[in-house]
Amino acid sequence: MLELNGFLLKWPLLLCLSVGLLLHTIASQIPLGSKLSAFENKFWVSPNGDFAFGFFNRSEHPNQFRLGVRFNSKSIPIDQQTVVWVMGADLMVGNCSYFHLTEDGELVLYDSLKGVNVWTSKTSQFPVASAALYDNGNFVLLTEKKDVVWQSFDLPSDTLLPGQNFSAFHTLRAASQNYMSSYYSLFMNALGQLQLRWDSHFSYWTSRSPSGSNLTVFLTSDGALQIRDHKWEPIWLVFGEDHNDSVHYRYLRLDVDGNLRLYSWLETSQSWRPVWQAVENQCNVFATCGHHGICVYTESGSPACKCPFKLTNESIPRCFIPSPQQCNSSLNMLNYKHTLLYGMYQSDDLVSQISLHECKSLCLNDPLCTAATFANDGTARCFIKKTLYMSGYADPSLSSVSLVKMCSDPMAVNPNPVTSSPQLTPRKGSSKFSITCLIGAVSGTSLLFILVQLALVLFIYRRRSLMKKVALGYTGPNSNSLVVLSFSEIKDVTRNFEHPIGPTMFKGILPNNQLVAVKDMKTTIEERKYRVIVSKIGTIHHKNLVKLKGYCCELNHRLLIYEYTVNGSLDEYMEDSKLCKRLTWGKRVEICLSVSRAISYLHTGCREFISHGNLKCENVVLDENFEAKVSEFGLHRIASETSSSGASAEMDVEDFGKMVLTLISGCKGVGELSHWAYKEWAEGNALNVVDRRINGGVDSKRLDCVLRIAFWCLQMDERMRPSMREVVKVLEGTLSVDPPPLPFTSQRLPEEEELSEASSEPNSSRF
Ligand SMILES: *[C@@H]1O[C@H](CO)[C@@H](O)[C@H](O)[C@H]1NC(C)=O
Ligand SMILES: *[C@@H]1O[C@H](CO)[C@@H](O)[C@H](O)[C@H]1NC(C)=O
Ligand SMILES: *[C@@H]1O[C@H](CO)[C@@H](O)[C@H](O)[C@H]1NC(C)=O
Ligand SMILES: *[C@@H]1O[C@H](CO)[C@@H](O)[C@H](O)[C@H]1NC(C)=O
Numbered sequence: 001m002l003e004l005n006g007f008l009l010k011w012p013l014l015l016c017l018s019v020g021l022l023l024h025t026i027a028s029q030i031p032l033g034s035k036l037s038a039f040e041n042k043f044w045v046s047p048n049g050d051f052a053f054g055f056f057n058r059s060e061h062p063n064q065f066r067l068g069v070r071f072n073s074k075s076i077p078i079d080q081q082t083v084v085w086v087m088g089a090d091l092m093v094g095n096c097s098y099f100h101l102t103e104d105g106e107l108v109l110y111d112s113l114k115g116v117n118v119w120t121s122k123t124s125q126f127p128v129a130s131a132a133l134y135d136n137g138n139f140v141l142l143t144e145k146k147d148v149v150w151q152s153f154d155l156p157s158d159t160l161l162p163g164q165n166f167s168a169f170h171t172l173r174a175a176s177q178n179y180m181s182s183y184y185s186l187f188m189n190a191l192g193q194l195q196l197r198w199d200s201h202f203s204y205w206t207s208r209s210p211s212g213s214n215l216t217v218f219l220t221s222d223g224a225l226q227i228r229d230h231k232w233e234p235i236w237l238v239f240g241e242d243h244n245d246s247v248h249y250r251y252l253r254l255d256v257d258g259n260l261r262l263y264s265w266l267e268t269s270q271s272w273r274p275v276w277q278a279v280e281n282q283c284n285v286f287a288t289c290g291h292h293g294i295c296v297y298t299e300s301g302s303p304a305c306k307c308p309f310k311l312t313n314e315s316i317p318r319c320f321i322p323s324p325q326q327c328n329s330s331l332n333m334l335n336y337k338h339t340l341l342y343g344m345y346q347s348d349d350l351v352s353q354i355s356l357h358e359c360k361s362l363c364l365n366d367p368l369c370t371a372a373t374f375a376n377d378g379t380a381r382c383f384i385k386k387t388l389y390m391s392g393y394a395d396p397s398l399s400s401v402s403l404v405k406m407c408s409d410p411m412a413v414n415p416n417p418v419t420s421s422p423q424l425t426p427r428k429g430s431s432k433f434s435i436t437c438l439i440g441a442v443s444g445t446s447l448l449f450i451l452v453q454l455a456l457v458l459f460i461y462r463r464r465s466l467m468k469k470v471a472l473g474y475t476g477p478n479s480n481s482l483v484v485l486s487f488s489e490i491k492d493v494t495r496n497f498e499h500p501i502g503p504t505m506f507k508g509i510l511p512n513n514q515l516v517a518v519k520d521m522k523t524t525i526e527e528r529k530y531r532v533i534v535s536k537i538g539t540i541h542h543k544n545l546v547k548l549k550g551y552c553c554e555l556n557h558r559l560l561i562y563e564y565t566v567n568g569s570l571d572e573y574m575e576d577s578k579l580c581k582r583l584t585w586g587k588r589v590e591i592c593l594s595v596s597r598a599i600s601y602l603h604t605g606c607r608e609f610i611s612h613g614n615l616k617c618e619n620v621v622l623d624e625n626f627e628a629k630v631s632e633f634g635l636h637r638i639a640s641e642t643s644s645s646g647a648s649a650e651m652d653v654e655d656f657g658k659m660v661l662t663l664i665s666g667c668k669g670v671g672e673l674s675h676w677a678y679k680e681w682a683e684g685n686a687l688n689v690v691d692r693r694i695n696g697g698v699d700s701k702r703l704d705c706v707l708r709i710a711f712w713c714l715q716m717d718e719r720m721r722p723s724m725r726e727v728v729k730v731l732e733g734t735l736s737v738d739p740p741p742l743p744f745t746s747q748r749l750p751e752e753e754e755l756s757e758a759s760s761e762p763n764s765s766r767f
């Protein structure tokens with residue numbers, strides 16, 4: 001029972017001087033009239049001791065208190081006892097404030113600074129008999145019959161606990177910072193999908209779950225975030241890597257950086273570990289950089305805000321475009337590739353269906369325009385910006401181009417090449433591609449092994465009948481969830497493996513009439529490991545990578561479902577004398593560039609380094625626009641039996657070199673081929689290397705450049721091979737390349753082939 005102190009209510013200031021004692025009261029039943037005060041350091045604790053309700057302060061502001069529920073378990077150190085609920089959406093009160101469960105059944109929070117009640121539960125009309133803090137962290141008001149009339153679970157702040165319901169009536173809002181409430185919130189949209197948004201109008205993440213009404217979001221104690229329908233059946237779920245592990249404490253929180261994360265308590269390291277996050281690339285969270293510039297993923301795997309323009313001289317510097325209005329000489333537009341700029345408070349003007357060139361002149365001729373972003377993902381769009389302060393993000397996978405208005409007057413602008421050279425035309429031969437620089441860069445990229453938690457995202461099909469609707473609802477272009485099919489569903493989809501389109505690859509059709517390619521992995525890798533790898537691959541999106549759409553994982557069956565590409569593999573084109581004609585010189589160089597971009601993205605564009613592991617012409621396919629897409633990336637860890645390569649960037653670079661030579665020459669058998677090609681090139685007969693079936697149009701300068709970079713990729717000494725990023729620059733023509741030396745690597749040594757990381761035999765995993 002709680003100690004009552006009516007005195008406290010009347011004389012808060014006096015009692016403020018009393019010494020705080022650490023008092024914990026088991027709160028299986030908190031009677032009417034009970035009180036807590038800020039300075040008292042007293043808590044109501046749940047019967048199992050896991051949660052505590054009371055006032056808490058932080059060392060930064062020892063005299064400012066919040067009231068709510070936090071973790072209290074003895075196994076969690078005090079500084080890790082995360083607050084999971086705050087009364088009144090992050091209300092801060094003074095150090096003599098108190099909280100009262102009044103005799104007429106109302107919860108009241110009195111703020112000593114303002115001198116008023118700042119929050120009440122408005123429950124006096126209910127027959128409240130007591131309050132309680134449940135074992136799951138829910139603070140409730142109960143009637144005599146123990147019916148819940150009010151619960152903290154209905155008023156979530158930034159956290160969702162296992163067992164808590166979250167529906168269309170609820171919002172999670174990230175915690176306030178510097179007394180300003182956060183712009184980031186989580187809510188359920190009209191379709192019943194979860195949505196993260198910034199400032200109530202800009203949505204930057206959607207669960208893409210099947211739509212429905214009366215849906216509830218629910219965090220299970222085994223670590224799955226589910227959306228359940230009105231029959232309480234899960235229709236969508238995501239979970240972290242430690243799903244089903246015996247983890248004692250978990251919670252879901254909308255963090256101050258705008259990302260939604262699922263946390264698990266890690267007994268061994270005594271810390272909270274994020275096991276899932278909604279937005280994989282933090283730069284894709286809207287306004288991650290605010291006005292501090294452009295968000296880029298650094299090589300160490302964390303987001304950084306870079307200002308390629310000019311920083312203001314303020315206590316919190318902002319990134320701005322030096323006022324072009326006062327330009328005495330001519331204005332021009334600097335070009336930033338793979339960059340998207342956005343207006344935060346003043347949204348951009350949008351002009352659709354115009355070319356990049358028109359977009360540029362539109363901004364140039366508008367005195368108010370400071371910058372423009374041109375995006376072309378089907379429809380060409382031009383976003384005209386009229387703000388001086390810049391926010392945005394850059395990523396190698398982005399196809400948008402940003403144009404920034406600059407004055408050509410000499411000024412202290414230092415266009416920092418965050419993304420690419422800010423010139424309108426690619427620089428040619430402006431930087432030398434020397435061996436020393438290569439070695440430095442390559443050793444830099446090999447440090448890129450960052451292990452970040454990735455989500456396992458999957459879909460469950462409770463009932464067969466749901467499938468059609470579900471699959472349709474879930475195949476949005478940026479959906480990072482995968483369809484999971486049972487083996488019998490796979491049989492239906494592929495008509496019992498009727499149409500083989502490659503070794504262990506079959507054509508199929510999903511219930512929504514979408515064509516897919518189903519690959520049988522012919523392996524029985526452990527289920528958990530398989531799901532982790534597959535879900536990692538499922539989060540990778542790049543226009544030159546074949547998208548993984550789903551998978552099957554049942555007993556002895558491990559299959560992958562890829563998007564279907566109508567034009568088949570590059571290999572087929574190379575081997576067929578008729579089809580081969582479509583592979584003109586220009587097309588082949590373009591394919592090399594597309595493939596290099598895709599591999600570069602795998603190596604440095606994702607949060608975690610991913611090697612392709614098996615790059616060759618068979619694994620490059622051509623889509624309906626005859627654009628190259630790379631397939632079967634990252635599978636070497638699954639398919640130890642079916643793939644022969646290891647898992648390093650250098651090996652992918654070498655495979656790329658081989659692929660380029662094969663594509664240019666039309667010959668296979670790279671060991672001999674590379675020596676012969678090098679000899680021809682060195683003797684000035686580079687044209688002899690080119691596939692005879694190419695009917696002219698060969699640009700010999702370009703050929704020289706392509707061969708040079710291929711020979712660099714094939715260097716025996718791995719350290720001398722360029723990084724994929726450098727290869728892309730060379731092929732784009734923004735980096736020049738020195739003549740490569742002999743010798744090349746010959747065929748890979750047989751014992752090297754067995755070094756596959758996926759193989760679980762201890763004697764073969766030397767990494
Ligand atoms: C919280 O407030 C109490 C009482 O004013 C004080 O003794 C304590 O040091 C404060 N805690 C922190 C973490 O600042
Ligand atoms: C309460 O906070 C005020 C400042 O807001 C401070 O001057 C006072 O010492 C604090 N009282 C206690 C008991 O900590
Ligand atoms: C969550 O919703 C379910 C189904 O409506 C209900 O049975 C359960 O009591 C709710 N839980 C809480 C904590 O409100
Ligand atoms: C959803 O809830 C509303 C009101 O709570 C109810 O009228 C409606 O029948 C429910 N719909 C379903 C499908 O349960």
Ligand SMILES: *[C@@H]1O[C@H](CO)[C@@H](O)[C@H](O)[C@H]1NC(C)=O
Binds near residue numbers: 243244
């Ligand atoms: C988790 O456990 C349940 C039941 O034990 C099982 O049905 C489910 O497949 C497991 N999930 C994973 C991802 O292992």
Ligand SMILES: *[C@@H]1O[C@H](CO)[C@@H](O)[C@H](O)[C@H]1NC(C)=O
Binds near residue numbers: 313
């Ligand atoms: C920034 O501005 C302050 C005055 O506003 C000035 O004293 C300081 O020198 C400036 N710093 C720079 C680097 O310009």
Ligand SMILES: *[C@@H]1O[C@H](CO)[C@@H](O)[C@H](O)[C@H]1NC(C)=O
Binds near residue numbers: 326409
């Ligand atoms: C532009 O010209 C005006 C007048 O000649 C001069 O005051 C101003 O400093 C010049 N601005 C720049 C950026 O050179």
